[in-house]
Amino acid sequence: MNEKAGIVAKVVLASLVISLLIKYVGPLLPIPANDAIALVAISTPATVMAIVMVRRSIFRAS
Incomplete structure (x- = not known):
């Protein structure tokens, strides 16, 4: 515990x-305030986590 x-x-x-x-x-x-910057800032953490999870599942499978 x-x-x-x-x-x-x-x-x-x-x-x-x-x-x-x-x-x-x-x-x-x-940092300029525009839509592209906001989109990158919001989608980057989810994309990084997805890549990490896919890599872990591939390495566990083999």
Whole structure:
């Protein structure tokens, strides 16, 4: 049970760091606000996770 609590704590800490970076460092970046940038920002995490899951399933099958 202690191992699970450690993993949850690491995820919460990583989430906190990422959210603080987005809140305070994000506005300093010179990224233009347009539809293409928004589409890439929204679809990138899902695409990366899909690639990781497909690769894991291929390597487990062989």
